[in-house]
Amino acid sequence: xxxxxxxxxxxxxxxxxxxxxxxxxxxxxxxxxxxxxxxxxxxxxxxxxxxxxxxxxxxxxxxxxxxxxxxxxxxxxxxxxxxxxxxxxxxxxxxxx
Amino acid sequence: xxxxxxxxxxxxxxxxxxxxxxxxxxxxxxxxxxxxxxxxxxxxxxxxxxxxxxxxxxxxxxxxxxxxxxxxxxxxxxxxxxxxxxxxxxxxxxxxxxxxxxxxxxxxxxxxxxxxxxxxxxxxxxxxxxxxxxxxxxxxxxxxxxxxxxxxxxxxxxxxxxxxxxxxxxxxxxxxxxxxxxxxxxxxxxxxxxxxxxxxxxxxxxxxxxxxxxxxxxxxxxxxxxxxxxxxxxxxxxxxxxxxxxxxxxxxxxxxxxxxxxxxxxxxxxxxxxxxxxxxxxxxxxxxxxxxxxxxxxxxxx
Numbered sequence: 001x002x003x004x005x006x007x008x009x010x011x012x013x014x015x016x017x018x019x020x021x022x023x024x025x026x027x028x029x030x031x032x033x034x035x036x037x038x039x040x041x042x043x044x045x046x047x048x049x050x051x052x053x054x055x056x057x058x059x060x061x062x063x064x065x066x067x068x069x070x071x072x073x074x075x076x077x078x079x080x081x082x083x084x085x086x087x088x089x090x091x092x093x094x095x096x097x
Numbered sequence: 098x099x100x101x102x103x104x105x106x107x108x109x110x111x112x113x114x115x116x117x118x119x120x121x122x123x124x125x126x127x128x129x130x131x132x133x134x135x136x137x138x139x140x141x142x143x144x145x146x147x148x149x150x151x152x153x154x155x156x157x158x159x160x161x162x163x164x165x166x167x168x169x170x171x172x173x174x175x176x177x178x179x180x181x182x183x184x185x186x187x188x189x190x191x192x193x194x195x196x197x198x199x200x201x202x203x204x205x206x207x208x209x210x211x212x213x214x215x216x217x218x219x220x221x222x223x224x225x226x227x228x229x230x231x232x233x234x235x236x237x238x239x240x241x242x243x244x245x246x247x248x249x250x251x252x253x254x255x256x257x258x259x260x261x262x263x264x265x266x267x268x269x270x271x272x273x274x275x276x277x278x279x280x281x282x283x284x285x286x287x288x289x290x291x292x293x294x295x296x297x298x299x300x301x302x303x304x305x306x307x308x309x310x311x312x313x314x315x316x317x318x319x320x321x322x323x324x325x326x327x328x329x330x331x332x333x334x335x336x337x338x339x340x341x342x343x344x345x346x347x348x349x350x351x352x353x354x355x356x357x358x359x360x361x362x363x364x365x366x367x368x369x370x371x372x373x374x375x376x377x378x379x380x381x382x383x384x385x386x387x388x389x390x391x392x393x394x395x396x397x398x399x
Binding site for chain 2: 013014015030031032034035038039042050056057058059
């Protein structure tokens with residue numbers, strides 16, 4: 001979810017978001033990604049709008065203010081968790097040597 | 098086959114399983130997604146026709162029901178996960194008990210079809226009632242009308258509540274007085290009421306007095322617990338034996354001949370006693386279960 005929110009600082013439609021996730025090394029199945037986007041939108045974390053100007057109609061998603069706030073909190077939580085895990089793994093490596 | 102028509106048919110099938118308000122929105126988005134997925138595949142794989150590719154891709158994507166389910170918010174559970182097993186067991190046990198009570202009539206000559214379309218199928222009211230009660234309870238929890246907070250029942254589990262002794266004394270005195278004075282009460286009643294409650298002599302002389310002995314035993318046990326101010330392993334086991342004796346006595350009362358001379362009164366009182374038997378049996382099961390779920394320190398290895 002964090003990866004999805006990170007990519008939605010700028011407007012993206014589902015398929016382009018999936019491509020961005022694949023390129024970032026976080027592939028996600030379409031069948032999981034699209035319902036997730038709708039759920040985040042229903043929770044008020046994303047805003048969306050249809051664009052039909054060029055090509056087939058596409059729904060573009062973007063972070064809402066609440067989504068931006070949540071992204072900041074999730075990033076902090078993730079960094080803290082990653083730092084803790086890193087510390088544990090380093091201690092474990094030193095102990096096993 | 099035209100791949101766009103295959104996708105269109107698939108999306109229409111998904112939409113049928115979605116809430117009406119969200120159908121069009123999701124359908125439009127899903128159609129766009131599938132079209133883009135297909136164009137990606139046709140670009141990388143030219144061995145198969147587009148129609149075959151579309152069918153293969155949609156089969157990988159999941160059945161329309163599965164795809165629709167991904168879009169639907171999970172509903173609140175009717176029976177909480179931790180209660181599923183006991184719910185199923187209680188539902189089955191309730192039906193089996195009713196069948197066990199009504200089936201002897203079939204062995205006594207009642208046609209099976211008459212039993213099945215009467216009390217046989219009628220016993221299914223119980224799981225239906227349980228499901229409705231669970232649904233109501235689940236809805237109340239979901240709406241936030243009913244929340245449970247845990248609070249410790251007693252800090253000392255072995256401590257004896259003196260109010261139980263007073264209740265036991267009251268039950269013992271009332272029960273014994275009722276049994277002892279029944280013949281007098283009946284003699285005092287005018288006809289025809291006296292005939293309704295005339296007790297069977299065999300019951301009055303042999304089976305009824307045992308209840309007073311059991312009440313006395315239970316009262317003595319509770320008095321001993323009160324004197325020690327706590328339950329011990331021995332007193333708990335003795336209480337369980339008392340309950341078992343009650344079950345045996347009630348079974349004897351129900352099966353060992355008439356209690357009242359009048360058949361209608363006898364049947365009515367025995368149905369009440371059957372209910373009492375059920376309550377005593379359930380209370381025993383609960384007590385055994387609670388004792389089994391206590392934390393025990395494992396024995397130290399020899």
